[in-house]
Amino acid sequence: MTSISKKHSLHKKNKIRQSLGSKIFDVFNVSFFILFAALIIFPFFNIIAISLTSNAEFMREPFIIWPKAPTFEAYNYLFSTPLIPRAYLVTLIVAAGGTGLAVLVTSMLAYGLSKKNMRGHKFFMIYLLITMFFSGGLIPNYINMTRVLGLSNNLLALILPSAVNVFNFIIIRSFFLQLPTSLEESAKIDGANDLVILFRIIYPLSIPTLATIAMFVAVGLWNSWFASMLYMRDEKLYTLQLIIRNYVVREARPADMQALEGLRDAAGNPIHLNETGLKMASAVASTLPMLGIYPFIQKYFEKGVTIGAIKG
Amino acid sequence: MQATLRQRTSSTVNKTALWVYRGLMALSLLLMLGGGVWFVAITGIVGHKDWDFNTYGLNPVLTAVSGGFLLVLTLIYFFTHPGLKAKSKPVWHDIKRDRWLYLLILPGIIAVFVFRYMPMYGIVIGFKKYRTKAGILFSQWVGMENFARFFRQPAAKNVIGNTLFIGVTQLLITFPVPIILALLLNELKSNRFRRSIQSVIYLPHFVSWVIMHTLLFSLFSVTSGLINKIIMSMGGKAINLLSDPNNFYGLIYGSSIWKEAGWGTIIYMAAIAGVDQEMYEAAYIDGANRFQRCRYITLPAISFSITTMLILSVGSIMGANFDQIMNLRSVATQNTVAQVIDTYVYDMGVDKGQHDLSTAIGLFQQVVNCILLFASNMVVKRLSGEGFF
Known part of the structure; x- marks a missing residue:
């Protein structure tokens, strides 16, 4: 505790003697957060443990914190069926396409509308803000997408609607508004048009903000299952989350896994896979990319959220 | 500098000519809009696709076309009248100067139109008896019948009650948690420890409700969960958390806090980070203890963030947890405690194919949501003088 309190500037500078109550509070506070963090990490730890447990051990032991003989058979099986690799590809296409489109279109819109002297600026702002409070609703959206635009069973139905999100638009626009105008003006005098200014001057300055937005959109798309369920009829076009939802939440084993019972190893002996482990393995596999990029993006998103909060 | 580069150009215009132009413009737009509404209305009254266009459709179409004709004339008048030329010139000048900006916003404006505005036309099926064959346009009008049908159903009371109950209690229970967490985080003395805790508690936000x-x-x-296995191995009775209706509320509140409370602290932590450290030191010298410093310095610093978040949360009482409930409800709970308006709209519209009823319920929910949002904004404005819009 003493080494910890030394780091705090206030206490370091003034050499404050803490009261007993304050010390007790510190102990309580630190233990509370350790407990809270453990509570958050443990479920993840648990699904990884189950995904690595063999069927025999899962059936035999009353409960398992960590398997005695960890095995990757669930993962081997999952990636041997076409299901998960294909869903990975589909989800990757949707997430990458949607994110690229969203960042490009939203930032262009935000830049254009950050120039308040443009004719029609107010009209376009109201035009966008209305969609925050009012939307067609589930069925009108569905009819529009399938019958008017004819995008059912087409991955574009998952990618295109993410092009503009008004919340993200507001975040990017308020970032652009606080940029100093002097750079733009000198470029303007040199004869650059707005397009050149945006791509050559503004974008390089806004990488952290745009990265934050890209991350929000990518996480949203990676985690989405509802649009996929509404618009995709072919199981081959399902996103990862939808497949896991059908498998775990609705307990319907995917078509590609129907052969689970007749599974044989190389010598022809039947293999019994731990089905709970299989479910957990698919969940882990779908979450891993998100957890993998998390440390790299963490420093960005705190800033991004704050920009949005100031503007509201 | 900015002013000279992007200033609206202006000059004097003939006032009378301007009013004539505005009147003609309004009239032509009115004619076009009226014709359109008339056309949509009459198709719904006729109600079948092989209709007699000359009897029903000709008049509204002629109205709209005459409106369009008038619009063209008005524009010609606008650009040729000598008294208006002075006005028209700067408009054109500005638009031409900003042509690249218009090009930049064009894709976004189109995307919003196609994916946000076009579906809004579909709201009319909330007032129609929707048949897939007839399409939106040619389905018969039924007025408020779909709304009446919803409120006549015994499920309606349950659904609205559940939505409000879950919305209000979830707000009351989960809203203060991030604030308390942020205040406690701020009291942690080791920066490194605080950073690691923050990394961990933000994490669940990135996990989907499916996961x-x-x-x-x-x-x-009940059969293979770790906690239940431990309980059973010690001779206890398994907790049926996921499908016992009695445990549903606990499940909802608990999972909300677990998943989002940590993430919710970001906004408050950012506000706290903006507080001048010298304020704390001055307060300390004045003899304020830790609790008082927290109460009189930290809390006021984040009050604006709290207000903002509160307005947003109240505005979404009627439906912020669709994803959560869709994934946490079970066969045992989905028609009782877990049935809220959002899930009911989904069940009716997608599973049962009652598009018109579902749209009407969705519209009802949206209107209530809007009222709540603006009402909460107004109340907060009265109380604290700080509103959101």
Whole structure:
């Protein structure tokens, strides 16, 4: 505790003697957060443990914190069926396409509308803000997408609607508004048009903000299952989350896994896979990319959220 | 500098000519809009696709076309009248100067139109008896019948009650948690420890509700969940968290806090980071203890963030947790405690194919949501003088 309190500037500078109550509070506070963090990490730890447990051990032991003989058979099986690799590809296409489109279109819109002297600026702002409070609703959206635009069973139905999100638009626009105008003006005098200014001057300055937005959109798309369920009829076009939802939440084993019972190893002996482990393995596999990029993006998103909060 | 580069150019215009132009413009737009509404209305009254266009459709179309004709004339008048030329010139000048900006916003404006505005036309099926064959346009008008049908159903009371109950209690229970967490985080003395805790507690936000269900399933499944297995190995009785209706509210509040409370602290932590450290030191010298410093310095610093978040939360009382409930409800709970308006709209519209009823319920929900949002904004404005819009 003493080494910890030394780091705090206030206490370091003034050499404050803490009261007993304050010390007790510190102990309580630190233990509370350790407990809270453990509570958050443990479920993840648990699904990884189950995904690595063999069927025999899962059936035999009353409960398992960590398997005695960890095995990757669930993962081997999952990636041997076409299901998960294909869903990975589909989800990757949707997430990458949607994110690229969203960042490009939203930032262009935000830049254009950050120039308040443009004719029609107010009209376009109201035009966008209305969609925050009012939307067609589930069925009108569905009819529009399938019958008017004819995008059912087409991955574009998952990618295109993410092009503009008004919340993200507001975040990017308020970032652009606080940029100093002097750079733009000198470029303007040199004869650059707005397009050149945006791509050559503004974008390089806004990488952290745009990265934050890209991350929000990518996480949203990676985690989405509802649009996929509404618009995709072919199981081959399902996103990862939808497949896991059908498998775990609705307990319907995917078509590609129907052969689970007749599974044989190389010598022809039947293999019994731990089905709970299989479910957990698919969940882990779908979450891993998100957890993998998390440390790299963490420093960005705190800033991004704050920009949005100031503007509201 | 900015002013000279992007200033609206202006000059004097002939006032009378301007009013004539405005009147003609309004009239032509009115004619076009009226014709359109008339056309949509009459198709719904005729109600079948092989209709007699000359009897019903000709008049509204002629109205709209005459409006369009008038619009063209008005524009010609606008650009040729000598008294208006002075006005028209700067408009054109400005638009031409900003042509690249218009090009930049064009894709976004089109995307919003196609994916946000075009569906809004579909709201009319809330007032129609929708038949897929007839399409939106040619389905018969039924007025408020769909709304009446919803409120006549015995499920309606349950659904609205559940939505409000879950919305209000979830707000009351989960809203203060991030604030308390942020205040406690601020009291942690080691920066490194605080950073690591923050990294951990932000994490669940990035996990989908589908995975959330999986996590809960791995712990609380009656047959294979870890916690239940431990309980049973000690001779206890398994907790049926996922499908016992009695445990549903606990499940909802608990999972909300677990998943989003940590993430919710970001906004408050950012506000706290903006507080001048010298304020704390001055307060300390004046003899304020830790609790008082927290109460009189930190809390006021984040009050604006609290207000903002509160307005947003109240505005979404009627439906902020669709994803959560869709993934955490079970066969045992989906028609009782877990049936809220959002899930009911989904069940009716997608599962049962009652598009018109579902749209009407969705519209009802949206209107209530809007009222709540503006009402909460007004109340907060009265109380604290700080509103959101």
